[in-house]
Amino acid sequence: MEMGVKLSASWFVGQRFFYVIKGDLEAIDFTWPGVKSGKRKEKREMVEEKGQQGACGAGGIGGGRCNSCTVTSLLATSYSDFLISPHGTQKAMLLNTCRFLAILQIKVDGVFKQYHKIHDQGPRVKWDAKAKKKKVKVKVEELKGHILGLYFSANWNSASQKFTPVLASLYGKLKEQGALFEIVFISFDENAASFDEYRASMPWLAVPFSDLESRKMLSGMFQIEGIPSLIFLDAEMKTTQAEGVDLVYKYGVDAFPFTTKRVEYLRKEDEEKRSKQTIVSLLSNPSTGRDFLRSHSSVKQVPVTSLVGKTVALYFSAQWCSPGFKFTPRLISVYNKIKRAMGTKDQFEVVFVSSDRDEATFELYYEVMPWLAVPFNDEKTRSLVRYFDVRRIPCLIIIGPDGKSVTGEGRSLINLYMENAYPFTQDHVRSLEKRMDEEAKSFPKFRLHSGHHHPLRLVSASSGGGPFICCECDEQGSVWAYQCITCGYEVHPRCVTEKNWAKLGGDD
Incomplete structure (x- = not known):
């Protein structure tokens, strides 16, 4: 007999639960026949009110902020006062305190059949025996005094899949430093199997998938409209940053403890760097003493200072990136045409900034490129990605002869105008747009x-x-x-x- 299907369920206010049970049966639905007793009606009204106001009972929290919570009121509910550790699994069956009608839909020989049974049992949780060997549950109260990151994400979301490893790197570094910091995953997954699969890549805690009350309340409280979303709270559970994803991408571990004061300091530091930005400060690495770039010439190493006074395109790409694999030949063609048009007057260069996962693929990809490159795995690569806030590759950042940024839309300009896009300045682009507008009339x-x-x-x-x-x-x-x-x-x-x-x- 083949079992294991996802079923619908309703509870008080139309919430949906999915349960994973050890054995062949993977899902049970609980459909409530109705609310009759005064206590159950009172409980329903309380849950509805709590869902509107937030766990701390502070109604009307605008802008997705929590300003009067405790960690217990925020993350604990009447059904769950714990979080799942990275070692825990969702192999549990959760039964409710009230009378309910269980509808089991089971696939038998390719045909779905329904079985109904009335249950009237108290709450209990059955955990997988192997999971008991490790601490699978962490009491919410253990997070008191911690800075928290509430991570709203899902296995099916490509942007979440991309961001999770970045966040995991930050999390690991902060833990190594002994920071009182924790992340709590709030899932938008469609079923418990996807939740478990995704959570296996996460080193932090998670709200149990079966605790839909908490997940719905938190997403409503912080007004989550898109994922991934990361909300940072201080030790007093006050919201410090509501745009955590952008913050992590841009500043990484340097943004800790994610306070407004710290972020403002980093932004001012960025402004100062940009005002003093030169091609040498961008591409050399004082911490290692590297003042050169990779080259295909017989010299193999070209001084960064040789780029002073030139228009330089920083090409962020990787061998595994299919859009980059398609764009690279076009950029090579444009590069060669610009070089030929200049003749002996060499005023343009491209520098490859690699996101390849290993040196072998970096070498394989760089072999087809006629320009310079930042050495593989140089720490300057990561700082350049953060500095220019590179989210997607391929990305082409244009630096002018004075060492200042010209545009981050180099790739789009190449696609539109090919070699005619050079030198990529605003005045030149405006003239190209006017020319295209005239051509478009025909x-x-x-x-x-x-x-x-x-x-x-x-x-x-x-x-x-x-x-x-x-x-x-x-x-x-x-x-x-x-x-x-x-x-x-x-x-x-x-x-x-x-x-x-x-x-x-x-x-x-």
Whole structure:
């Protein structure tokens, strides 16, 4: 007999629970037949009120902030006063204190059958025997005095999958330093199996998946509208930072203890660095004494000072990144054309800043590139990623001849204008946009692209267009595009290849 399906359940206010039980049966649904007794009605009203006000009972908490909580009122409920440690599992069956109707839906020989049974039992939790060997539950009160990070995330979310290792690195460093810091995972996963799989990559605590009351209350209290989301609380459980993801990406462990004062200090420090920014300060590494970059020339090492007075493009990419794998040949072509156009007047260079996972793949990827590179695994790489707040690769940051940042949209400009994008300055880009606007006047209003089955309409940023990813070349675009109003398909004007347009009656 094959068992194990996800079922629906309702409890008082329509909350959903999913339970994992040791053995073949993986899910049980509890459907409440109704609320009859005065005590149960009172309990329901209390839970509804608590869900609206937050665990601390402080209604109307605006801006996703907690200013009157304790760690117990925030994370403990009438059903659970503990969190799951990284060693714990969700292999437990939780039964309620009230009478309920259990509907078991079991798959037998490919056919689902339902079995009903009335239960009237007190609360109990059965834990997997192997899990008992380790401390799987941590009392909420043990977190008193800790700085907390509430991490709202889910296994199915790609941005969460990307951010979790970054957060785990920060968490490990702070633990090594002996910081009174803890992270609590609040899951947005769809079932307990996904929750357990995702949590296996996390070294911190988690609200039990079965404790839907806490998860719903916390997400409502902090007004979580998108994931991943990270809320930092101080030792008194007051919200210090509501944009923790951005903070971790930008400053990493340096942002601890995540107070407003600390963040303001870092921002002022950044402003000072930018005011004093030079190509040498960006690319050399004083802590190791490195003042050179990798090169394919016979010299192998080129002084960073040789880039002074040049326009430099910092290319953040990696061999495993498929968009980067597609963009690199285009950048190589543009690089070579710009170099040839300059002749002996060499005023442009590209520097590869690698996010490769090992030196072998770095060498393999860098082998096809004709430009310079920051040595693999140099600590300057991580500081550059944080300094320029690089979230996605490939990314092309343009540094002007004076050593100051020109634009972070180098990749988009290359896709739009190819080698004509050089020198990437605002004045030059404005002139290119005006030229494209003039050229666009001669573009057909509608075109039929061989890669799509609907007619495409010419749009600009001011007429329904905007930044997009070309569905033909998978590269960024903006300003002008051919767009399908039926399904949102968009391509660069240069990527359109005609197909049977005459059958549609021409441009009109």
